[in-house]
Amino acid sequence: MDNIIAKKNNTFLIISVLMLFSWCGNLNGTAAILANMAEAYPTVPMTSIYMLSTLVSLVSIPFSLISGWVADRFGMKKTLIIFLIILVVAGVGPAFITSFNAILVLRALVGASHGIIYPLPNVVATKSFPDEGLRSKVMGWGQLSICIFSVLISAASGYLANIDVRYAWYIYLVGIIAIVFAFFIPEDKKPTQATEKTSNVHKDITNSKEKMTSLSWFFIIATMLIVLFAYPFYLNVSSIISAEGLGTSVQAGYTVSLWTAGGAVGSFIFGFLYEKIKGYVGTVGSIIMFLGLACFAFGHSMFLMFVGAFVGGMGCVMMTTYMFLGISLATPISRVSTAMGIASAFLNGAAFVSGYFYPWISNLFGAAANLRFPFYISMIGLVTLSIFFVIMTKKQAKTV
DSSP states (O other), X not given: OHHHHHHHHHHHHHHHHXXXXXXXXXXXXXXXXXXXXXXXXXXXXXXXXXXXXXHHHHHHHHHHHTHHHHHHHHOHHHHHHHHHHXXXXXXXXXXXXXXXXXXXXXXXXXXXXXXXXXXXHHHHHHHHOOXXXXXXXXXXXXXXXXXXXXXXXXXXXXXXXXXXXXXXGGGGGGHHHHHHHHTTSOOOOXXXXXXXXXXXXXXXXXXXXXXXXXXXXXXXXXXXXXXXXXXXXXXXXXXXXXXTTSOOHHXXXXXXXXXXXXXXXXXXXXXXXXXXXXGGHHHHHHHHHHHHHHHHHXXXXXXXXXXXXXXXXXXXXXXXXHHHHHHHHHSOGGGHHHHHHHHHHHHXXXXXXXXXXXXXXXXXXXXXXXXXXXXXXXXXXXXXXXHHHHXXXXXXXHHO
């Protein structure tokens, strides 16, 4: 009987964590309503309209850096509940005000809340599921919930905006569900034993001054690089399709959907694949993503654009999920919150920097007019990263 109750409690905890993943990972669904906002505010420059989306990402970066400190200082559950409430209030706020500047202030609050809570579902999964196999599945399913939720949020906000742009902001009320589930997240436990086995190393978890390992930093930097390598898709694919007459904006939109669909498949199979091949899943993910980017680099048909989007999205999500799992396994438990916050800040920072990095490096090599050149850079980077994955995994295998 006790086993049945424990199993039910564990299942409910998994559902609660997945609800946090789905909401905390999708807090910037305004891209679908920017055109509607431009119509509602015809005197506001388009650059300011874009800030409704970009401001959230920019503000979230510094707040992600302090996310771990806040969660450790005030407690995981309290942090999640407080900042989810702030997020819902600030997110819905633009539905009741007309001042565009006031809306931007509220968007900054959304960004701050986003920065604090975005890393925390991975931290909760790390602390709640000590079994490596179950943790890998939950993290994979978490990414799957993000993929599904992002599609639903974008579709719903776009539909509501077509009725009245103010209605689109009501989508943030869905966050109330995440707040309810946050109450069921267990309180942080004080360590009752001297050591905990994470990855292949015993680490003292009673020492609050523990430092993150070199392997932790490897996974954090790799997370940033993966996002950087993926961004030519978002920056250049629609331009390639248009410039080469491969299709229309409708087909370009389909590639984004296929990237998300591929990511959903990759996140679903991640946990099962990790159980079979462990750390080599990072190398497999990089190869899959490489093949997807190769379709964009060398493909000259809409079919190959579609294939590249699906395959590239699958590999990208598999790799990012593995990075966060790797951080959770390589980092002392007392430093996991900090490590996840830094990784999230680096991830968002890479997305921002990519818009400047690829034009710079293209100009540096005299390839500014070549829309496919950024994919060549990304492919070289992925090959290099996959070599490091193989070396690292072999070294870990020898320590078992």
